Amino acid sequence: MPELPEVETVRRGLLPVMEGRTILQAQVNRPDLRWPLPERMAERLTGQRVLALRRRSKYLLADLSGGETLLVHLGMSGRMLVSGAMLGAFHHDHPAPQKHDHVVLDMEGGARVTFNDARRFGAMDLMPSESAESHPLLAVLGPEPLGNGFDEAYLVAALKGRRTPIKAALLDQHLVAGLGNIYVCETLFRAGLSPRLLAGDLGPAQAAVLVPIIREVLAEAIEAGGSSLRDYRQADGELGYFQHSFRVYDREGQACITPGCGGTIQRIVQSGRSSFYCPQCQP
Numbered sequence: 581m582p583e584l585p586e587v588e589t590v591r592r593g594l595l596p597v598m599e600g601r602t603i604l605q606a607q608v609n610r611p612d613l614r615w616p617l618p619e620r621m622a623e624r625l626t627g628q629r630v631l632a633l634r635r636r637s638k639y640l641l642a643d644l645s646g647g648e649t650l651l652v653h654l655g656m657s658g659r660m661l662v663s664g665a666m667l668g669a670f671h672h673d674h675p676a677p678q679k680h681d682h683v684v685l686d687m688e689g690g691a692r693v694t695f696n697d698a699r700r701f702g703a704m705d706l707m708p709s710e711s712a713e714s715h716p717l718l719a720v721l722g723p724e725p726l727g728n729g730f731d732e733a734y735l736v737a738a739l740k741g742r743r744t745p746i747k748a749a750l751l752d753q754h755l756v757a758g759l760g761n762i763y764v765c766e767t768l769f770r771a772g773l774s775p776r777l778l779a780g781d782l783g784p785a786q787a788a789v790l791v792p793i794i795r796e797v798l799a800e801a802i803e804a805g806g807s808s809l810r811d812y813r814q815a816d817g818e819l820g821y822f823q824h825s826f827r828v829y830d831r832e833g834q835a836c837i838t839p840g841c842g843g844t845i846q847r848i849v850q851s852g853r854s855s856f857y858c859p860q861c862q863p
């Protein structure tokens with residue numbers, strides 16, 4: 581499932597072919613994804629210029645010249661493919677339409693942007709730009725982890741009195757938006773905090789360590805994604821998926837990478853999700 585860095589990588593890959601350009605033709609091939617698609621969606625997109633392509637948590641937001649904003653969520657298996665335009669050093673011809681190509685945008689400049697989603701947990705919606713932030717999917721979100729609204733003071737206040745484990749609290753999108761299982765595991769490992777620590781017991785000193793590590797882990801992943809946009813692996817025009825090595829995630833039974841630790845990575849299940857951690861480094 582794409583997490584925040586993957587979605588940011590998709591956004592950066594789409595910027596040169598979408599931002600400032602007009603959607604010459606939109607093709608919508610089915611009435612619904614996870615939920616029904618907006619009425620007359622193709623008509624409402626065609627002829628619109630993309631003023632800005634933004635990201636909020638794991639949602640892409642395209643502000644259109646006619647005053648509407650297109651919201652896109654990749655869901656579990658949604659993929660964005662770009663063809664027919666210069667992408668780094670590669671030129672991609674339009675491939676033959678695939679079975680799960682649900683929305684196709686032909687952009688001014690020659691690029692074709694295709695949303696393909698085999699499992700259809702993705703979503704798209706159109707809403708007035710002026711009230712985009714109050715869309716039901718966006719209104720419930722906490723601050724962006726890379727934004728100014730997320731700092732030590734906020735985190736301590738938001739966790740105060742919480743009797744849930746820190747792992748579950750950081751996955752709570754009301755508390756901080758866009759953090760997923762992989763990057764929370766990596767963050768807690770680097771911070772030396774047990775995933776079982778009760779959220780309300782996190783002190784100001786620990787919060788002061790945790791916040792910059794969250795930003796660092798996400799920034800490193802976004803950087804890796806940015807590199808992938810220039811990489812040969814993107815030659816098929818698919819955006820957002822990249823090779824990334826993790827220090828603790830998905831390493832159950834393997835040796836801890838901390839020099840001199842000698843511990844073994846453990847996996848426990850919390851709130852139905854796997855937590856990977858080193859019992860020595862994260863007591």
Ligand SMILES: [Zn+2]
Binds near residue numbers: 841843861
């Ligand atoms: Zn260790």
